[in-house]
Amino acid sequence: MSTPFTPVSPGSALPGPPSVPATLRNVPHRGGDVNPSAEALRQKFGSAVQRVDVVWGETTVVVDRARVQDIVRWLHDDASQQYDYLSDVTAVEFRDLEQPIEVVWHLRSLPFRRFLRLKALLEKGTPLEVPSVFPIYKGADWLERECYDMFGIRFAGHPDLRRILMWEQYKEGFPLRKDFPLRGRFSRAEQLRQALAANPEARYSMEELSIADAFEDLPQDMRTRIRSGEKTGE
Amino acid sequence: MGLTPRPEPTTATYDPKSQEGWVTTKLDFLVNWGRANSLWPMPFGTACCAIEFMATAASQFDLARFGMERMAFSPRQADVLICAGRVPFKLAPVIRRIWQQMPQPKWCISMGACASTGGMFDNYAVVQGIDTIIPVDVYVPEMEPDPDSQLYIPPSAINELSEPFGNSVQQQRSGL
Amino acid sequence: MATIKRTVEVELSTTGLDPQGRPMRTPLVTATDGSQVAVQAPPALEPELEGEHMLINLGPQHPATHGVLRLVLELDGETVVRCIPHIGYLHCGFEKIGEYRQYNQIIPWTDREDYLNSMGNNVAFALGAERLFGIDITERCTVLRVISMELSRIMSHVVWLGTFCIDIGAFTPFLWLFQERENIYDLLERWVGARLTTSATRVGGMAADIPTGWTDALETFLVRFPRTLNEVDRVLTKNGIWVGRTVGLGAMSADEALNYGLSGPMLRASGVAYDVRKDFPYLDYETYEFDVPVGSSGDVYDRFLVRFEEMRQSVRILQQAVRRLPDGPINVDDHRVILPPKSKATSEMESMIHHFKQVMEGPRPPVGECYVPVESPKGEKGYYMVSDGTPKPVRWRIRPPSYVNLSAISKMVEGHLLSDVIAINASIDIVMGEIDR
Numbered sequence: 001m002s003t004p005f006t007p008v009s010p011g012s013a014l015p016g017p018p019s020v021p022a023t024l025r026n027v028p029h030r031g032g033d034v035n036p037s038a039e040a041l042r043q044k045f046g047s048a049v050q051r052v053d054v055v056w057g058e059t060t061v062v063v064d065r066a067r068v069q070d071i072v073r074w075l076h077d078d079a080s081q082q083y084d085y086l087s088d089v090t091a092v093e094f095r096d097l098e099q100p101i102e103v104v105w106h107l108r109s110l111p112f113r114r115f116l117r118l119k120a121l122l123e124k125g126t127p128l129e130v131p132s133v134f135p136i137y138k139g140a141d142w143l144e145r146e147c148y149d150m151f152g153i154r155f156a157g158h159p160d161l162r163r164i165l166m167w168e169q170y171k172e173g174f175p176l177r178k179d180f181p182l183r184g185r186f187s188r189a190e191q192l193r194q195a196l197a198a199n200p201e202a203r204y205s206m207e208e209l210s211i212a213d214a215f216e217d218l219p220q221d222m223r224t225r226i227r228s229g230e231k232t233g234e
Numbered sequence: 235m236g237l238t239p240r241p242e243p244t245t246a247t248y249d250p251k252s253q254e255g256w257v258t259t260k261l262d263f264l265v266n267w268g269r270a271n272s273l274w275p276m277p278f279g280t281a282c283c284a285i286e287f288m289a290t291a292a293s294q295f296d297l298a299r300f301g302m303e304r305m306a307f308s309p310r311q312a313d314v315l316i317c318a319g320r321v322p323f324k325l326a327p328v329i330r331r332i333w334q335q336m337p338q339p340k341w342c343i344s345m346g347a348c349a350s351t352g353g354m355f356d357n358y359a360v361v362q363g364i365d366t367i368i369p370v371d372v373y374v375p376e377m378e379p380d381p382d383s384q385l386y387i388p389p390s391a392i393n394e395l396s397e398p399f400g401n402s403v404q405q406q407r408s409g410l
Numbered sequence: 411m412a413t414i415k416r417t418v419e420v421e422l423s424t425t426g427l428d429p430q431g432r433p434m435r436t437p438l439v440t441a442t443d444g445s446q447v448a449v450q451a452p453p454a455l456e457p458e459l460e461g462e463h464m465l466i467n468l469g470p471q472h473p474a475t476h477g478v479l480r481l482v483l484e485l486d487g488e489t490v491v492r493c494i495p496h497i498g499y500l501h502c503g504f505e506k507i508g509e510y511r512q513y514n515q516i517i518p519w520t521d522r523e524d525y526l527n528s529m530g531n532n533v534a535f536a537l538g539a540e541r542l543f544g545i546d547i548t549e550r551c552t553v554l555r556v557i558s559m560e561l562s563r564i565m566s567h568v569v570w571l572g573t574f575c576i577d578i579g580a581f582t583p584f585l586w587l588f589q590e591r592e593n594i595y596d597l598l599e600r601w602v603g604a605r606l607t608t609s610a611t612r613v614g615g616m617a618a619d620i621p622t623g624w625t626d627a628l629e630t631f632l633v634r635f636p637r638t639l640n641e642v643d644r645v646l647t648k649n650g651i652w653v654g655r656t657v658g659l660g661a662m663s664a665d666e667a668l669n670y671g672l673s674g675p676m677l678r679a680s681g682v683a684y685d686v687r688k689d690f691p692y693l694d695y696e697t698y699e700f701d702v703p704v705g706s707s708g709d710v711y712d713r714f715l716v717r718f719e720e721m722r723q724s725v726r727i728l729q730q731a732v733r734r735l736p737d738g739p740i741n742v743d744d745h746r747v748i749l750p751p752k753s754k755a756t757s758e759m760e761s762m763i764h765h766f767k768q769v770m771e772g773p774r775p776p777v778g779e780c781y782v783p784v785e786s787p788k789g790e791k792g793y794y795m796v797s798d799g800t801p802k803p804v805r806w807r808i809r810p811p812s813y814v815n816l817s818a819i820s821k822m823v824e825g826h827l828l829s830d831v832i833a834i835n836a837s838i839d840i841v842m843g844e845i846d847r
Contacts, residue, residue: 005706008664008682010689023691025546029776056541056780084668085684087783092796092805106781106794106809110668110684117781139671142817150505165498165846166359167324175358175506182503182510184358191358192366195323196330278471280478280500281843282525282606285569289595289605292588307473322846325478325499328470354518359503380605 013082013111021113027057035059037081037109037116045071050121058117065103065120069131069157072118075107076136083107083116086137089144091151093178103130103153122153132157150176167198269313269339272301273391276312276336278329280319283346286378287318295381300388309335314391315368320348321361333368343387344370347377463491470499474577474832477842481819483831490831493823495816500846508806512772513539513613516806520793521607523808524844526569527786528608529598530562534784536611537692538793541780543613543747543773550738551615556693556731557628558610559784560724564635565594566787567721570839571642574714577836578655583642590638593631600624613773614748615741625732632725632732639721647715656711660822660834663708670818673811674789675716676838680708686785700727710837717839720787747773772801781809788812788839808847812840 011018031054038052038059048071051062063071075083087106100121107116122128132155134140144155145164152174155161162168166175171194172185184191277287291297291305306312309332321329333342344364347353350373352362364370372390376383469480478499484492504523508516520535521528533555540547547555568591572584595605601620602610610617646652662672667680677684685702687695703719705712741748749768750761775797783792789811796805815838823831 005681007704007706008668010682010684020696021689021691022696023694027541027544029544029778055778056544058780060779086671087790087792088781088794088807088809090794090805090807092779092807094804095798095800104794110682110689113689115690137671138666138669139814139817142813143671146813163498165501167498172358175503180358180506182357182506188362188366191323192326192361195326195361196367198324198327282522284477285525286606289588289592292592293585294589294592305473307471320500320502322499322501324501325470328478328499332471354522355502355507357503357507359501359506378606 008110010110011113013109014113024057030055032057035114035116037061037075037083037114040081041071041075044074058115060117060119062119062121065122065130068105068118068120069133069135072105072107072133073136075116081109082111083109083114085110086133086139086143087115089133089140089147091147091153091176093151093176095178097124097178100124101128101151101153103147105133128153129156131155134158150174152177167195169198270391273313273341273388274304274306274311275302275314275316275343276306276309276332278315278317278319278332280317280321280325281348283318283349283378286380287316287345287384290381290384295385297388302388309333310337312336313339314341314343316343316345316387317349317364318345320346320353320355321364321367322359323361324359326361326367329364330367341371341391342368343372343374343391345374345384345387346379347375350375353377468831470496475835476573476840477845479816479835479840479842479845481831481835483823483828485828488827490823490826490828493820493831495819497813497816497842497845500842502847504847505806505808508803510802512801513775513803514772516803517611518607518609521609522843523810523847524566524786524788524791524812524841525606526566526841527562527788528606529558529610530566530784530786531791532609532611533559533562533693534782534786534791535793536613537784538780538782538795539613539775541782542775542778542795542797544776545614545742545744545747547615547742548739549736551740551742552693553731553735554616554620554740555611556695556698557728557735558608559693560727560731561594561597563724563787564721565591566839567717567724570717570787570836571714574833574836575646577832578652580646580652583645586638586642590635593634597624597627597631600627612741612748614744619740625735628728628732632728636722636725639718639725643718647718653711655829655833656714656837657709658707659710659826659830660837661707661709662818662822666821667708667818670821671814672789672818673814674785674787674839675713675720676789676815676818678703679705679712679716681706686783686790690783692782692784698727698730710833713837713839717787774799774801783809786811788841788844789815808844810844810847812838813845816840816845 034052034054038061041061042049042052045063045067048064048067049061050064053060075081085108087108088104090104092102092104100123103120103122105118107118108114120130122130128151130153132140132144134144134155134157142164144158145161147153148155148161149163149165163170172191173180186194277284279287289295297303309315315333315336317329344350348355348360349364352360354377356362361367372387374383374387464485466483466485467480468483469475470478475481480496480499482494482496483490504519508519511519517532517535520531524531568587572587575581575583598608599605601624602608602617662670662676662680664681667677668682672680673684681704683702683704688702700723703716703723705716745764747768749755750764754761755765756762777797777799779794779796781792781794783790790809791811792809794805794807794809795803798804819835819838822834826834
């Protein structure tokens with residue numbers, strides 16, 4: 001081999017000799033060790049941090065939904081935080097329909113071996129919109145699309161927010177909402193009819209059309225719109 | 235020169251005791267025997283049943299001894315569509331298109347509980363049985379059918395094809 | 411300026427020919443009010459044959475896409491310029507239905523989503539549920555769960571390697587490896603009764619203890635399986651065709667891989683040594699001696715080598731686990747979650763009440779939420795469960811490693827040939843059941 005290879009090792013930012021973490025046992029329900037990032041967030045962002053909880057050993061920080069992108073960017077870029085791994089973006093709606101919808105981000109810092117859960121609360125009656133973290137983590141692409149598909153939460157700044165698991169013209173609604181019944185809103189016959197009407201081949205998005213040989217047949221204004229980078233969505 | 239209207243498809247009656255058309259009936263039998271013992275399946279495998287189907291096709295429970303070794307992945311070259319696994323609504327037009335692309339004579343085997351009835355997936359997303367979309371000939375129960383159960387498929391398919399009215403069943407079926 | 415998003419529907423199947431003999435296409439536009447408006451067809455243009463890119467559809471029914479995945483590829487000749495994946499063809503509403511089932515009833519569902527790693531998913535769910543309940547499992551259960559996770563890892567990698575070989579064109583290792591899988595199926599059938607979808611764990615323990623003689627059968631397997639691995643190794647690792655078809659494809663650097671959220675062998679092949687078993691351990695994995703293979707270039711060949719070596723390391727862990735399997739109870743002695751033994755339930759009133767409550771209502775966790783990640787063969791897998799004190803979770807979220815891994819495919823296949831797309835897709839080790847849930 002020509003060049004020596006050093007892998008990127010988790011725990012590299014921790015002080016002292018390399019440590020071996022242990023399996024957690026007897027984790028308390030509440031009141032365990034707080035992730036130091038929570039305190040750092042409080043100091044840096046002040047009032048944007050609404051609440052810090054520790055449940056079953058995991059620190060949850062509830063933040064103001066407008067500042068999410070700034071907070072996540074700081075957590076990613078700052079040398080004392082280095083949250084370089086986005087594990088998950090999802091949402092939770094409670095059975096008590098008065099409670100707000102929570103959008104949850106699971107962040108992991110591999111150099112410090114830390115796990116942090118960020119939450120933003122979306123009150124019912126307000127538009128379900130949060131900033132996207134796609135500019136910071138490319139992995140958020142499909143995770144946010146799925147969140148939109150299942151809950152109807154729009155992520156501002158996402159380049160291509162359209163349905164991913166259901167077909168794009170799905171009319172029944174957003175499946176994981178609590179007011180969406182388990183078996184769907186329409187009858188089985190109607191669901192089947194709508195599904196069969198979605199011809200999988202005939203429907204291409206504008207982005208795909210821009211590269212098809214049908215492009216030259218499109219009218220001029222559509223061609224200019226596609227060339228200028230317009231994307232499709234719902 | 236007038237054009238005669240196309241005759242309606244009728245049921246061909248088969249009287250084994252009749253002496254008429256002896257050579258043709260023997261030929262029918264031969265053709266059906268050939269079809270039954272060399273069914274080329276199109277594995278429309280979606281989920282876990284597909285893995286069990288692969289296990290049945292592998293060395294321990296060999297499907298090749300039934301003539302089903304050549305898996306036709308193009309529907310235009312397949313005899314039997316084996317739908318192995320759950321079919322969500324998004325996949326429904328796909329399986330219908332594939333069924334339409336298969337040439338006659340064709341059969342369909344719905345493998346597993348999810349393909350036959352929707353199985354444990356009684357929710358907004360899954361078709362409650364592919365017989366709502368395409369006509370099914372053989373249903374294989376269990377979740378997933380292990381290879382011992384799947385090895386009932388070839389004999390039951392052979393039974394269906396070899397029966398005297400096997401050929402007429404195809405003439406009865408119109409449309410799809 | 412607000413961008414308006416529209417879907418353009420163009421009938422691509424011929425309904426007729428226009429006067430120039432070319433197929434008719436009627437472009438439709440969905441206006442902002444939702445109505446469909448037909449656009450005037452432009453005058454026929456001379457079709458250009460040079461520099462024309464093809465748009466082809468790979469899937470959703472395709473033998474090499476490992477399930478129902480649809481890739482729309484823009485091809486310049488044989489080279490892929492762009493790839494747009496479409497998923498959702500196996501979306502079966504797992505997360506929705508998890509909100510209508512008790513915790514023990516969700517376990518058969520965990521089998522079906524990543525069906526190649528069913529025991530591993532059962533264990534992952536049980537670990538998450540037990541954290542939510544605040545229960546610590548017994549020693550014997552811990553070791554048995556390690557055994558099930560590593561057996562499951564071997565099973566998953568075996569299917570991956572078998573199908574990967576078929577995609578590249580080598581059929582024989584598929585048969586050899588599936589025979590090994592049959593041997594593991596025999597073991598599983600003796601233990602839990604099922605081959606593929608095992609439902610082996612329960613909250614607080616396992617469904618059943620191992621029968622007598624099972625560890626001997628497992629040790630026999632652990633002697634025979636490395637021999638098959640050596641055979642496959644001899645056939646593939648230094649094979650000119652294999653190396654030629656896999657080296658240099660789909661390379662992802664360490665920074666890119668981290669940013670895309672890749673995990674598991676995909677991330678380790680790119681040079682990041684993140685393994686949940688080492689960094690956020692569970693089930694006493696820190697007490698087992700095993701190595702984590704890490705690749706340097708992140709291409710398809712490195713991923714193959716990483717997964718291959720992981721199988722050998724799993725054998726190593728299994729050998730240690732079998733030797734240290736302690737005696738003792740397998741289920742935790744907690745009447746809130748574990749059914750009492752039948753003899754007590756039919757004779758003691760209190761046990762009968764516990765049995766009744768658990769069967770009718772199900773175990774009730776305290777209010778809270780938790781996320782316990784495990785190292786599944788595909789990557790970091792975890793079940794995020796939110797409880798409001800009722801026997802059914804408020805939210806059951808599956809963190810699907812293959813879903814996030816697959817989102818990087820558009821980046822990985824750019825500039826490669828069409829047959830390389832198949833190889834790269836196979837190297838991600840996707841399971842559509844997990845991706846679409």
